[in-house]
Amino acid sequence: MRFSSTVLIAGLAAASVDARSVIPVDKRATPTLYLAGDSTTAKTGGLLMGWGEYLPPLLNGITVVNKAVPGRSARSYTNEGRFTELANLVTAGDIVVIEFGHNDGGSPRSASDNGRSDCPGTGSEVCVSGKTGEKVYTFNHYVETAAKAIIAKGASVIFSSQTPNNLWEGGSYGGYGTPVRFVGYASLAAKNLAGTGKASFVDHYQAVANMYLKLGNAKTNSLYPSDHTHTSPEGADLVAKAFAQAVKLAWNGTTPLKGYLKAGNPNVF
Numbered sequence: 211m212r213f214s215s216t217v218l219i220a221g222l223a224a225a226s227v228d229a230r231s232v233i234p235v236d237k238r239a240t241p242t243l244y245l246a247g248d249s250t251t252a253k254t255g256g257l258l259m260g261w262g263e264y265l266p267p268l269l270n271g272i273t274v275v276n277k278a279v280p281g282r283s284a285r286s287y288t289n290e291g292r293f294t295e296l297a298n299l300v301t302a303g304d305i306v307v308i309e310f311g312h313n314d315g316g317s318p319r320s321a322s323d324n325g326r327s328d329c330p331g332t333g334s335e336v337c338v339s340g341k342t343g344e345k346v347y348t349f350n351h352y353v354e355t356a357a358k359a360i361i362a363k364g365a366s367v368i369f370s371s372q373t374p375n376n377l378w379e380g381g382s383y384g385g386y387g388t389p390v391r392f393v394g395y396a397s398l399a400a401k402n403l404a405g406t407g408k409a410s411f412v413d414h415y416q417a418v419a420n421m422y423l424k425l426g427n428a429k430t431n432s433l434y435p436s437d438h439t440h441t442s443p444e445g446a447d448l449v450a451k452a453f454a455q456a457v458k459l460a461w462n463g464t465t466p467l468k469g470y471l472k473a474g475n476p477n478v479f
Contacts, residue, residue, distance in 0.1 A: 242273045243467065244296055246287065246356075247309040249280035249440060250373050250449075257435045259443040261373070264450035272305070272470045283313040283326035284352035293356035302364025305466050308353050308399075309414065311372030311392030312439060318346040328352065332398055349395045350402070357403055366408040366466045369396040371415040373449055376438040377422045378430040389415055397462070410465040417456035418449055420479035451478045 243265075245251055251262040253276055262276040277296060279287070287293060287310065296306060316327035321340045328349040329337035337346040357367040371393040377383055393415045400411035422430045425448075433445030441449060454475050457467050 240271055240273050241303040241305065242275055242300070243269070243470075244300065244304065244306045245274065245276045245278050245309070246292070246296060246306060247278035247370075248282050248312050249278070250312060251309055252276065252278035252280050254280060254440070257442055258440045259446040261441070261446045261449035261453065264443075264447040265453065268450060268454040268472055268475050269467075269470045270472050272467075275299075278309075281313060281326075282310070283328065284308075284310040284349050285314065285318075285328050285346065286326045288352045288356065289325070293352075293359070297356070297359040297363060300360055300363045300365040304363075304365040305368060306357075306360050306365060307368045307370050307412075307467075308357065309370035309372060309396075310349070310353065311390060311396070314349055314392055315390070332395055349392060350399050353396075354399050354402055357399065357409060358406075361403070361406050361408045366410070367403070368410050368412055368465050368467060369400045370412045370453070371396045373418050374415050374422070376430060376434045377419055378427045379434075379438045381427055383423055383427070400462075408466075411462040412453065412456050412465060413462055414449075414453050414456060416461075417452040417479060421448060421452045424479050448478055451476055455479065 245262040247262065250260050252260040253263050254260055260278060262278050266274045277292065279292065300306060313326045314328045316324065318327045318329060318337045319340045323339045323341035329335050329346045331348045332350045333348060334351070335348050338344070339346055353369065360367055372390070393413070397411050397413070400409050403409035433441050433448065435442050454471055455477055457465055458471055458475070460468060
């Protein structure tokens with residue numbers, strides 16, 4: 211069953227929390243960090259793994275719940291009701307990291323629309339799916355609508371830019387190194403919601419890019435066993451450490467996660 215963005219907005223506004231399944235915030239031992247993203251963040255398996263699975267050892271005093279799902283975009287994550295689920299789960303003091311982009315490109319206007327491509331633009335632009343006829347909104351519409359509902363519950367949102375593909379593919383640094391538009395879109399989302407006092411940005415893309423430059427050709431290529439997007443468990447661990455280091459350095463401003471970083475986390479770039 212699919213959910214339109216209109217239904218999402220109404221559902222988020224009217225979302226109620228089942229007291230039987232969610233512990234009241236004043237009785238929680240620790241806040242919760244939720245991760246929303248695609249396969250580069252998600253628990254996968256075999257030769258591949260997403261970076262979200264390696265974040266918990268880098269943190270203290272906060273529980274990590276990885277809600278990333280392989281193959282998802284901001285649009286499909288919305289339409290499947292997953293942002294609504296997060297809005298129902300969070301309580302005051304929780305943090306949600308939103309990181310999408312790898313699956314958000316392409317054109318929804320195509321007759322072969324894959325159900326993931328967002329409408330081009332960063333505002334109120336609306337497209338019509340060439341396959342289903344549904345209204346399709348922009349990346350920023352999807353993530354900012356979700357963030358507003360999460361923030362309304364007293365939680366904070368960190369917009370994280372997508373990780374880069376293998377920047378050493380082909381043997382020289384660069385390749386896929388020009389940041390895709392969704393990196394800037396994530397930064398813009400944080401700026402658009404800055405007035406809430408509960409939205410921030412982490413340039414995960416640049417952190418990982420800097421790490422790959424330091425690691426060099428052979429090592430970086432060894433972290434991609436099957437394609438130029440998905441990392442091995444070792445690669446996922448390093449990508450998580452790059453995220454933690456970016457949070458520590460507060461490149462793009464301080465995030466609420468900084469206070470939960472363990473002392474002594476390694477620097478990887």
